[in-house]
Amino acid sequence: MKKFLELISEEMKQAFEAAGYDRELGKMTLSNRPDLCEYQCNGAMAGAKLYKKAPIMIANEVAEKLAGSNIFSEVSAVAPGFLNCKVQASFVGAYLAEMAKTEKFGLEMPKNPDKVIIDYGGPNVAKPLHVGHLRSAVIGESIKRIVRYAGHEIIGDIHLGDWGLQMGLICAEMQERQPDLVYFDEKYDGEYPTDAPFTIAELGEIYPTASAKSKEDEAFKEKALEATGKIQSGVRGYRALWKHIMAVSLPDLKKNYENLNVDFELWKGESDVHDLIPGMAEKMKADGYAYMSEGALVVDIKEESDTKEIPPCMILKSDGAALYTTTDLATILERMEKYQPDRMIYLTDKRQELHFEQVFRCARKTGLVTPDTGLLHIGFGTVNGKDGKPFKTRDGGVMRLEMLIDEINEEMYRKITDNREVSEEEAKQTAKTVALAAIKYGDLSNQAAKDYIFDIDKFTSFEGDTGPYILYTIVRIKSILNKYKDQGGSLEGNIIGAPGNESEKALMLEVAKFNAMMEAACEETAPHKVCAYIYDLANAFNKFYHETKILAEESEAKKKEYIALLLLTRDILETCIDLLGFSAPERM
Secondary structure: OOOHHHHHHHHHHHHHHHOOOOHHHHOOEEOOOOOOOOEEEOHHHHHHHHHOOOHHHHHHHHHHHOOOOOOEEEEEEEOOOEEEEEEOHHHHHHHHHHHHHOHHHHOOOOOOOOEEEEEOOOOEOOOOOEHHHHHHHHHHHHHHHHHHHOOOEEEEEOOEEOOOHHHHHHHHHHHHHOOOOHHHOOOOOOOOOOOOOOOHHHHHHHHHHHHHHHHHOHHHHHHHHHHHHHHHHOOHHHHHHHHHHHHHHHHHHHHHHHHOOOOOOEOOEHHHHHHHHHHHHHHHHHOOOEEEEOOEEEEOOOOOOOOOOOOOEEEEOOOOOEOHHHHHHHHHHHHHHHHOOOEEEEEEEHHHHHHHHHHHHHHHHOOOOOOOOEEEEEEEOOEEOOOOOEOEOOOOOEOEHHHHHHHHHHHHHHHHHHHOOOOHHHHHHHHHHHHHHHHHHHHHOOOOOOOEEOOHHHHOOOOOOOHHHHHHHHHHHHHHHHHHHHOOOOOOOOOOOOOOOHHHHHHHHHHOOHHHHHHHHHHOOOHHHHHHHHHHHHHHHHHHHHHOOOOOOOOHHHHHHHHHHHHHHHHHHHHHHHHHOOOOOOOO
């Protein structure tokens, strides 16, 4: 199904052509003066130079050709040469009626869908998720859903940090606390215990203690580095302890991501590609790309067009150890071999921009990817408190994600129970649903690259550009539809007709923008475009609701048209919030 703007542009292009001008001058845009018209065309201004003619003369000639148009109800030429247009009410109604009966509201599917891998999440195992993990999870999940809805195949990978120094720190700290554990006896050749020697709560204390100690005690840090090497080289006891760390950590990670309604198809980590690294490094050397520099193995990646210094990409350190760069390159190698993706998308803090520039250039130069494989890094800004600094707990520590979610849940529960009498069970479930909308919409309504202020009062408000406001609008529509059913009306078989008033038409024109918005959100990997759209749509619906007696409409035929419009509006809003990763309750 063609996009609404494409159809009205086509009508305008034909008018330009009929008047003897280049048809491409007929491109339409949304009006920047909605008080004057709905759409505008500035083609006559561009054509003035080309045809050496006053733009108002061109505009008048084109306007004449549109007299009696089935698409435009009004076309006026305005000095110095703008074409101001209004669309026929019947055309808008017919377009929405077609949307309502077409799969995915008429969104055109790609002829050659891409296979995409999206790398998001990226937590370090054995460390609790904190507020810094929020953005990669929330933005990544939404992009995955948007790309999938737009007709592409997409696979989400958590890409765990499960193979680095933090593992060695835990082992070194455990050895200091319990030196008699069988894992540290290198002569032991029996079976290791099936139960871990620590709980998730204990692990949450062991790691930060070990991390702080390594910053002050050089000998302890050396011990941790040695333990990391033992894990990676496969020393039995250390590898068994590593497996315990993984077994205890993963269920906790899964629970936290589940609370965010975030889901990964692949639970892979750096450890999965460890065995690929030696062969990859050797091939890079054999192909003449990698060379030794001050004891380290590097690949030059600078290009003639560079305006700033891009350092070489380090593959192996002087002691032979791998880096994040190495595991990221080996992961690309594995993904190309296993999945042959057309594109890979990475979500991380924007401060890792240089790292991914190096990784992508090295992957292309050394042939790990094909020349047409898309590699995209989306760097996001930080979540800040009201003081403009990174969001912290009241005592100044990094806030755990679990605590943040609990805090929002409690605030939503308070607001829901303050406003109405409702059972505790329903209030808790509704609070959880609305809290998730508050968190996700609060994040996603910002462009990914920008920092934003996490303002609990603002995010949990039922007014303004917030998740709860969007949900309140959906619940309002559901309530009207339920009342209509209670009055004996049927939700089936109703067809959208021509709008009967300005607010109904304004709502219809917002609904009609869905396909264009979805296409842009997918192409630009931009969930904030979905947020902006549903906020405008919710506003348009609420204006229509306040100005129209929907259920009190005397004409039964018109009432059915209203109901059909409400159903389409609800379905599009619910589709959009699902793409953002949250849902609406039945009532609030």
